[in-house]
Amino acid sequence: MELLSKEEIDQSESQYSFTKLVEKCSPPVYKFCRSLTYSKEDADDLFQETFLSAFEQQTKLLQSDNPQSFLFCITLYLWKSIKRKYARRNKIAPFEPVQDNIISTLNTENDFIKQEEIDMVRHLVTLLPEKYKVPILLYYTIDLSVGEIAKVMKIPVGTVKSRLFKARKIIEKELEDTQHEK
Structure with a gap:
């Protein structure tokens, strides 16, 4: 041995x-x-x-x-x-990329509306500038705290908070604008 x-x-x-x-x-x-x-x-x-x-x-x-x-x-x-x-x-x-999240069978109108809103928010997140998109993704999809996001991105905590706030406002404004257009 x-x-x-x-x-x-x-x-x-x-x-x-x-x-x-x-x-x-x-x-x-x-x-x-x-x-x-x-x-x-x-x-x-x-x-x-x-x-x-x-x-x-x-x-x-x-x-x-x-x-x-x-x-x-x-x-x-x-x-x-x-x-x-x-x-x-x-x-x-x-x-041109192929859309890979095609909606499967939706049973009701409410399901369709909900899926449409989710797709709209996803699309708006993809349109955000990178400095806003990354904190949003880390915060809402990975559930990282503001402090953890600051470490990952190597920026101050206040900057993370500011970017999250601005990203939410941008998305909110775009959603309101699309609602008014309809």
Whole structure:
């Protein structure tokens, strides 16, 4: 029977800790990926890239005060990189995305109206400038506190509160404008 060296023991403990962290943080990170991308396929890719990057940085991740926040930072950074790459490619060869959230069978008029309002709010959130969109997504889809959002985005708490307030006002105004048009 071979004895394990100190490095091998440390490495196996680190892998165990990383595995536990992945199990604990996967659902909220995936939910955040879905919120950012609005597409299952893109969310799957972003999720995979996030944890690949996290694995490569696992010593930093495991030493972090808030590993979940660290994972959100990685996700946000990767998403921004993907958006920049997409924007560059779209300038060269633009294309129209296919709407993947087609409404299934709706039984009543109320269900249809409710679904229409949800789609309208989603659409308005996608139109928000990035500095407003990200805090809204983190706050309402991931249920992060204002302090946690400040850590993820590396901005002051007051700025997060201000951006959440402004984003809500923008969405509210747009909803009122569309109601008056009807």
